[in-house]
Amino acid sequence: MRKLIPFVLFFFALQASAQGPGYRFQSKVQAGLLEGEQGSAFQLQTIHGFQKKTWFAGIGTGLDYYNIRSLPVFLNLRKDLFNREKTPFVYASGGYHFLWLREEDKRYNITDSKGGLYFDAGVGYQLPVKKSALYFTAGYSQKNFSQKGHDEVWITIWPAPMPQTRTYEYELRRLSVQMGLRF
Amino acid sequence: LKQGSAITYKTAIVMKKIFRIVPFFCGAALLLFMLQGCLKDTYRETYKIYIPVYKSLTETRANMKSGPARSLEAPGKLNVFGNYIFLNEQGKGIHVIDNSNPASPKNISFINIPNNYDLAVKGSFLYADSYSDLAVLDISQPTNVRAVGFLNNVIKDKNRYWYGASTNPDSVMVIVDYIERDTTVDPRQYRQWARCSNCMYASFDMRGSFSLSSSSTQTGVGGSMARLTIVNDYLYGVSNSELYAINISNAASPQLTSTRNMGWNIETIYPFKDRLFIGSRTGMFIYNINNPAQPTQMSQFSHARSCDPVIADDNFAYVTLRTGSNCDGFNNQLDILNITNLSAPSLIRTVKMTNPHGLAKDGDKLFICDGADGLKMYDASKRSSIELQTHIRGLNTFDVVALQNNAIVVAEDGLYQYTYNQNGTALTQISKMPIQSKK
Numbered sequence: 001m002r003k004l005i006p007f008v009l010f011f012f013a014l015q016a017s018a019q020g021p022g023y024r025f026q027s028k029v030q031a032g033l034l035e036g037e038q039g040s041a042f043q044l045q046t047i048h049g050f051q052k053k054t055w056f057a058g059i060g061t062g063l064d065y066y067n068i069r070s071l072p073v074f075l076n077l078r079k080d081l082f083n084r085e086k087t088p089f090v091y092a093s094g095g096y097h098f099l100w101l102r103e104e105d106k107r108y109n110i111t112d113s114k115g116g117l118y119f120d121a122g123v124g125y126q127l128p129v130k131k132s133a134l135y136f137t138a139g140y141s142q143k144n145f146s147q148k149g150h151d152e153v154w155i156t157i158w159p160a161p162m163p164q165t166r167t168y169e170y171e172l173r174r175l176s177v178q179m180g181l182r183f
Numbered sequence: 184l185k186q187g188s189a190i191t192y193k194t195a196i197v198m199k200k201i202f203r204i205v206p207f208f209c210g211a212a213l214l215l216f217m218l219q220g221c222l223k224d225t226y227r228e229t230y231k232i233y234i235p236v237y238k239s240l241t242e243t244r245a246n247m248k249s250g251p252a253r254s255l256e257a258p259g260k261l262n263v264f265g266n267y268i269f270l271n272e273q274g275k276g277i278h279v280i281d282n283s284n285p286a287s288p289k290n291i292s293f294i295n296i297p298n299n300y301d302l303a304v305k306g307s308f309l310y311a312d313s314y315s316d317l318a319v320l321d322i323s324q325p326t327n328v329r330a331v332g333f334l335n336n337v338i339k340d341k342n343r344y345w346y347g348a349s350t351n352p353d354s355v356m357v358i359v360d361y362i363e364r365d366t367t368v369d370p371r372q373y374r375q376w377a378r379c380s381n382c383m384y385a386s387f388d389m390r391g392s393f394s395l396s397s398s399s400t401q402t403g404v405g406g407s408m409a410r411l412t413i414v415n416d417y418l419y420g421v422s423n424s425e426l427y428a429i430n431i432s433n434a435a436s437p438q439l440t441s442t443r444n445m446g447w448n449i450e451t452i453y454p455f456k457d458r459l460f461i462g463s464r465t466g467m468f469i470y471n472i473n474n475p476a477q478p479t480q481m482s483q484f485s486h487a488r489s490c491d492p493v494i495a496d497d498n499f500a501y502v503t504l505r506t507g508s509n510c511d512g513f514n515n516q517l518d519i520l521n522i523t524n525l526s527a528p529s530l531i532r533t534v535k536m537t538n539p540h541g542l543a544k545d546g547d548k549l550f551i552c553d554g555a556d557g558l559k560m561y562d563a564s565k566r567s568s569i570e571l572q573t574h575i576r577g578l579n580t581f582d583v584v585a586l587q588n589n590a591i592v593v594a595e596d597g598l599y600q601y602t603y604n605q606n607g608t609a610l611t612q613i614s615k616m617p618i619q620s621k622k
Contacts, residue, residue, distance in 0.1 A: 036222050036224065037223060038224065140222075164230055164231050165230075166228060167228070168228050168229075169226070169228075170225070171225035171226075172224050173222040173223065173225075174222065175222065
């Protein structure tokens with residue numbers, strides 16, 4: 001979690017330095033589903049950044065329960081197709097996700113687990129709701145992670161080779177749908 | 184819609200907007216579920232495949248000879264004979280180290296002995312285990328060591344090739360090495376292989392003039408972790424469950440004279456005069472060798488379950504107990520036993536340790552290899568109590584031989600030598616032969 005601190009500091013520095021004309025600070029909370037070969041999983045994200053005309057840039061973090069629990073930290077870019085509240089848009093998020101292992105995520109022979117690349121890109125549609133806005137997105141998301149484990153060599157010949165290190169690398173590809181609120 | 188209710192009216196407007204995009208959302212969700220099958224995850228599992236290299240036992244034995252010196256990689260037990268140190272490289276063979284100058288030991292040759300972990304030396308002959316066999320090697324020329332005799336299948340629990348009635352070494356195949364190959368697979372495919380009975384082991388081939396300063400009858404000094412030791416004309420060895428007595432009066436033709444079952448978890452053997460002190464995970468055994476061909480048990484001292492090398496002198500036995508992955512137990516300590524009455528050894532003192540392994544005694548100096556806590560030198564002149572004099576930290580120690588003010592220590596990162604004197608408390612490092620990690 002200490003790795004998150006620089007991101008938070010970066011965010012506050014950005015907020016302090018980018019209060020110029022035309023910039024509007026926005027916060028978003030979004031939740032949805034991830035669907036892929038590993039089944040369905042819940043995701044929750046919060047994004048904070050600045051909007052100027054049809055462009056939005058911010059940083060976000062969240063919870064991703066797909067296959068293995070993790071905390072993505074990412075940069076988010078969004079381009080609205082129209083300069084109005086009711087608009088379709090395209091978005092892309094990319095960053096790193098930190099593993100936050102649950103008991104069921106742990107395996108007896110795994111000695112080291114590392115997060116990896118996280119990204120999500122797709123399309124969405126936003127419509128105004130009172131002073132805020134509601135939006136829906138659909139896109140493609142991927143998270144990579146790796147693990148190392150020590151395996152005994154279970155063979156009947158002797159002398160058996162020494163216990164060895166195995167490396168497991170995963171690239172999980174999902175479809176993502178989310179509903180969000182912009183404040 | 185009822186006019187006059189502004190909240191209801193605004194809510195209805197919002198709901199109307201939301202309902203307008205519900206089809207978009209439903210369509211996206213439907214598309215998502217339809218496309219789910221198109222997305223395939225990628226798994227990569229990287230590991231090594233070990234391909235065994237077989238040779239016939241005849242070829243294997245023909246190659247049991249000295250070759251160029253090799254660097255230390257995983258040193259094990261040691262035996263000191265005159266100016267030479269014979270240091271086991273676990274599973275591979277024995278380093279021959281010229282220790283004429285302890286400040287600058289020279290690694291002069293390596294004796295290739297597959298599956299070797301133990302050794303003992305007498306005169307011009309070195310006795311070493313190789314699988315379940317005992318090999319006799321002529322060490323009269325340290326750079327030209329060669330095997331001169333074998334005793335087949337004596338250490339039964341290390342037997343891996345003496346099956347059936349075959350005694351012909353030409354027909355016995357031995358794994359002498361492994362070829363390592365880095366492999367990356369998709370685990371899903373790998374699991375399919377695992378379900379294939381013919382594929383499971385697809386990667387495994389399932390065939391399956393020595394200027395000795397000592398006299399020719401003198402024996403080498405082994406560490407307390409040894410499983411082989413020599414007393415006069417007999418070589419004694421312990422396996423996990425048995426004690427062997429082997430007549431070596433004809434050095435090149437050893438003869439097994441007795442085998443005694445001792446129960447399980449036997450670990451070490453240490454000779455003192457006409458007695459053998461045997462360490463097991465549940466206690467210490469004392470054997471009488473008045474009849475050297477037939478050792479007989481005199482007594483047993485039981486302790487909590489743990490690994491326990493033992494050494495002894497006229498009146499006391501020193502037993503280290505340790506925990507660890509193979510040792511079970513909860514004790515890390517040194518037990519000092521009174522063995523004045525050999526039939527009834529009694530505990531007189533326990534000293535707390537960190538993770539003690541091998542130990543040695545030279546005069547009044549007692550040395551303890553305390554695992555990752557380094558090397559400890561105690562003053563044992565008061566016999567029933569000991570006093571810590573020097574503690575060398577920063578090395579992970581395994582076994583020690585202490586002779587004539589020279590302590591030779593096998594540690595995780597090399598072979599260390601220290602000098603001391605019986606009247607002082609200083610323990611000074613004089614050399615280190617480092618380990619070269621295998622890439």
